[in-house]
Amino acid sequence: MPEETLPEQIANQLRRDILRGKLAPGAQVKERDNAAEMGVSRTPMREAIRILAKEGLVILRPARSPVVAQLSLQEVADNIEVLTALEMMSGRLAVERASAAQIEEIVEIQSRMERLYDDIDMIDVFELDMEFHKAIVRGANNPVLAEVHGAILSRLWRARYLSASRKRSRDRVLAQHNGIVDGLKARDTEAVHRHLSSHLEHLLINVQDFFEHRDDIAPSATAPLRPDPDLPSPAA
Known part of the structure; x- marks a missing residue:
């Protein structure tokens, strides 16, 4: 099995934060703040957020921070x-x-x-x-x-x-x-x-x-x- 890329590793951590409720439904996923907290640059953080958006865990919004999705x-x-x-x-x-x-x-x-x-x-x-x-x-x-x-x-x-x-x-x-x-x-x-x-x-x-x-x-x-x-x- 190939090693995970940095964006995939970041996505895994964010996914766990969502599961634990650290990032609750409706919460903003701030690119800069999360990148600083994890000690990574904003580019892999942006890619990680896109991975989660593709999965439906977060919702991307033009010119605004993505938010954690909440399904009914x-x-x-x-x-x-x-x-x-x-x-x-x-x-x-x-x-x-x-x-x-x-x-x-x-x-x-x-x-x-x-x-x-x-x-x-x-x-x-x-x-x-x-x-x-x-x-x-x-x-x-x-x-x-x-x-x-x-x-x-x-x-x-x-x-x-x-x-x-x-x-x-x-x-x-x-x-x-x-x-x-x-x-x-x-x-x-x-x-x-x-x-x-x-x-x-x-x-x-x-x-x-x-x-x-x-x-x-x-x-x-x-x-x-x-x-x-x-x-x-x-x-x-």
């Missing part, structure tokens, strides 16, 4: 509907097409998640969980499917993390993952479908629960959004 429950539900269809298709195709090495990669990610679950930060657990799902999609060996799945998954990144951190069901998640792994190893489409379907059903339930109780978790960002005189007008 309906937007999240619509995306989950598509994500579920893509992951169910991926599971079926992975049974048929995944190489032995690709299945071994999925097994290794799940083993690492199971081994480290109780000892690492919740964000690290979450990222392992997402890597598990992405590895299944890679096992489908359909680049178009992987591209579309990646775009939807990125858009749901924050909603999935917040719902997962509110509903940390360790035993259920690991049991479902292990069921999916066993089905892939046995090339058993029905088993993969059953465990993956059960796993994904809880996603919308958890997200709905999060939206229902989010005011109890953290206040919304309500600061007025003003033009940032520090930012140049974007090039056409």
Whole structure:
């Protein structure tokens, strides 16, 4: 796997800041301030922000600082509907097409998640969980499917993390993952479908629960959004 570029490294840090709520929905992502805080120049910071904008985590605005995106429950539900269809298709195709090495990669990610679950930060657990799902999609060996799945998954990144951190069901998640792994190893489409379907059903339930109780978790960002005189007008 190629090493991450500096903009990708910065994007990863900003993504984690968004997940943790350091950069809350509606908050401005100030290019100069964040670059100074991370000790980098503004050029890779600008590229990192564009990566997050492409993922749907931030919204670019002409001549003003970008802001952290906030999807509505309906937007999240619509995306989950598509994500579920893509992951169910991926599971079926992975049974048929995944190489032995690709299945071994999925097994290794799940083993690492199971081994480290109780000892690492919740964000690290979450990222392992997402890597598990992405590895299944890679096992489908359909680049178009992987591209579309990646775009939807990125858009749901924050909603999935917040719902997962509110509903940390360790035993259920690991049991479902292990069921999916066993089905892939046995090339058993029905088993993969059953465990993956059960796993994904809880996603919308958890997200709905999060939206229902989010005011109890953290206040919304309500600061007025003003033009940032520090930012140049974007090039056409």
